Amino acid sequence: MGSNKRPENMARITTPALAESFITEQLAALREQIGDKKVLLALSGGVDSSVVAALLIKAVGKQLTCVHVNHGLLRKGEPEQVIEVFQGRMDANLVYVDAVDRFLGKLAGIADPEQKRRVIGAEFIRVFEEEARKLDGIEFLAQGTIYPDILESGPVKAHHNVGGLPDDLMFELVEPVKLLFKDEVRVVGRALCLPDSMVDRQPFPGPGLGVRCLGAITRERLEALRESDAILREEFEKNGLEGKVWQYFTVIPDFKSTGVRDGKRSFDWPVIIRAVNTRDAMTATVEDIPFALLQHITARITAEVPGVNRVLYDLTPKPTGTIEWE
Ligand code: XMP
Numbered sequence: 001m002g003s004n005k006r007p008e009n010m011a012r013i014t015t016p017a018l019a020e021s022f023i024t025e026q027l028a029a030l031r032e033q034i035g036d037k038k039v040l041l042a043l044s045g046g047v048d049s050s051v052v053a054a055l056l057i058k059a060v061g062k063q064l065t066c067v068h069v070n071h072g073l074l075r076k077g078e079p080e081q082v083i084e085v086f087q088g089r090m091d092a093n094l095v096y097v098d099a100v101d102r103f104l105g106k107l108a109g110i111a112d113p114e115q116k117r118r119v120i121g122a123e124f125i126r127v128f129e130e131e132a133r134k135l136d137g138i139e140f141l142a143q144g145t146i147y148p149d150i151l152e153s154g155p156v157k158a159h160h161n162v163g164g165l166p167d168d169l170m171f172e173l174v175e176p177v178k179l180l181f182k183d184e185v186r187v188v189g190r191a192l193c194l195p196d197s198m199v200d201r202q203p204f205p206g207p208g209l210g211v212r213c214l215g216a217i218t219r220e221r222l223e224a225l226r227e228s229d230a231i232l233r234e235e236f237e238k239n240g241l242e243g244k245v246w247q248y249f250t251v252i253p254d255f256k257s258t259g260v261r262d263g264k265r266s267f268d269w270p271v272i273i274r275a276v277n278t279r280d281a282m283t284a285t286v287e288d289i290p291f292a293l294l295q296h297i298t299a300r301i302t303a304e305v306p307g308v309n310r311v312l313y314d315l316t317p318k319p320t321g322t323i324e325w326e
Helices: 016-034 047-063 079-087 102-109 115-133 148-152 182-191 219-239 291-304
Strands: 038-042 064-070 093-098 138-142 170-174 247-251 259-261 264-277 308-313
Touching: 016 047, 016 093, 016 170, 016 182, 047 064, 047 079, 047 182, 064 079, 064 115, 079 093, 093 115, 093 247, 102 115, 219 247, 219 264, 219 291, 219 308, 259 308, 264 291, 291 308
Parallel strands: 038 064, 038 138, 064 093, 138 170, 264 308
Antiparallel strands: 247 264, 259 264
8 A cells, every 4th residue: 555655755754753743644544544454463573563563553453463473583582572562561462473393393404594594484474374364354464664675775675574475365565664764663663652672673684593593403502592692682781882783693603612611621602792883784894892891791601601611703894794694
């Protein structure tokens, strides 16, 4: 519905007042489009789908059903936050799907990064399709498409589309933020009272931790990755780096190295820290993290994360490295 071209005179949404008038307009447009029908949304907990969910909850309340698929590759605390914010605070219809075993089962033994992406993408569609079939009378599918997805100018193309659903599930699309840039979506999210940690969330790839747990994913390494990532995020937040660094995360390779712990020889995983700045993700520079902070994070990760005995800092800009390791 509606044009896919941003009008030349459309003001950039930079202030709470502009966000309020966008929200008022969109609520009317959504009510007009949806009427008394039902709408479905795949809610990842990322900024875009969260803003779409909050708009739809305001516009049509319980006519919206949100489906949150936990594929086991989310960061620590993310599924809990989605449930707390949307079910707890906003009283949304939320279907939480624990698909962790299913995804990890499909991914077992698959080491090729592109094949991992394909398996995760295909399984996501299958899980979403199964949930959609359980619901009666859905006529609309909401998506967090934003303007860069339409322009396809970035390296991450149309990642919001739940493409690949069978023909009989081709609902009419509802895309209320499709003409907005990311910074505008964040301003709207703030005006909708979404938590800062959700609105300011750094980019997170669809395949999630799956492409940061290098090679064939194992539960042990995936948990070490999730815990080390949580420590890194906590320390960056505490030290004022959260809003300064564009993307930061840990990576766990699929080899071990020797170490010593409590006077005994160990043979455990290393963890790699990556922290980069970029404008458009096409090129990136490495953030100059204070050495003392890197040492502190290293001490915490090696003390608190089972199975990890070493921490490395990736000093490689893009090019020659990509931002992700897979
Ligand atoms: P690279 O690693 O190509 O990443 O330098 C550029 C940006 O794209 C994100 N990225 C992805 N996002 N699905 C996504 O939705 C993916 O498969 C994917 N791979 C990379 C990456 O996190 C970075 O922000």
